Amino acid sequence: MRWQVHSEKSVYLDPWLDVRIADVELPDGRHIDHRLIRTAPGAGAVVTDADDRVLLIWRHRFITDSWGWEIPLGQVDDGEPPIAAAAREVEEETGWRPGPLRPLLAVQPGNGFSDGLNHVYRADSAVHVGPPAHPWEAERVEWVPFATVRKLVATGDIVCGTSISALLHTLVESLPEAVPPQGPELSFLYDYDPGRVYPLPGNLPDLL
């Protein structure tokens, strides 16, 4: 079921963020004042080499005060194709120009409160063109053995959601086909009952 949006108004606006309150009607007719943030899409890439290594940056994030390995990723400029933005961001942040890019996946980092959408591409080669143009983003740029990625996720050394999604999807893509599911496909299913009235916890939307 869809929530009906009757109106949206900006409560804070700058060139990076448009914070809004939406008048949202739930299926049972009740209204909530839902917060949302509109922001530019992002683009980045999983770049690997012939030795099964992946190009990552090690950086500190001041907002979360945490360190982690990340794929190169940045904002798509106005009018820029996401694939071009991905190539540009890889080169700016790492100093390596990726080979041909193909779409890998799209990730909504926080679809409960933001319309952010990260387009992630895949390249299996790169050439070194010089030092990073945006070196303040990365403490280190490194070719990391792909076989260590699952351990780096497990230990919390990769914590950025889009990086985890993109790297683990790349890993899983390389595996043999999954075994077809056994047994019954569905054991239990709820469908929303439009005739029932469900209690709402006040007028508080959950942003997740």
Added chain:
Amino acid sequence: MRWQVHSEKSVYLDPWLDVRIADVELPDGRHIDHRLIRTAPGAGAVVTDADDRVLLIWRHRFITDSWGWEIPLGQVDDGEPPIAAAAREVEEETGWRPGPLRPLLAVQPGNGFSDGLNHVYRADSAVHVGPPAHPWEAERVEWVPFATVRKLVATGDIVCGTSISALLHTLVESLPEAVPPQGPELSFLYDYDPGRVYPLPGNLPDLL
């Protein structure tokens, strides 16, 4: 290298979002006005059963106008332990009470602009306690064969970053140990050069 934060001021504040501008000093001494959003942490769970199925909800997100399978996930209440929030959210959104939970991973959904942190747990059983208390969140609640998860990610039917991260991590955890990396561990590494001046693209922080 760390960015030095000299000050933060709220530019928009409500019970869900604290939008701020931070005066951030880059390693070369230049300042940028960086935007950031402080918000509550989230908690959720990957719940599986003995038939290798996973408990997912199928929902529409009005902010992105898109449908997708997601793990149950919601905001942690003030003072609530994240593991208790995860159990509560699973039950509210699905009508199933999860068995014992263990930590799976923590995900920062958008660490370039938000301090959001999602704590994800894992349970390998659940008991049915009734219809969902928050049925307006899900169009359908379903036990989905785990073997189809990789395909659902590949087709874009799972697009929520935290759900992709948590589900693929669960899948990868079940695989045999990775082959230890071959060849040289590192082929190339930049370290930030504090003596060099790198051009900044105006006073524009990139929020990714």
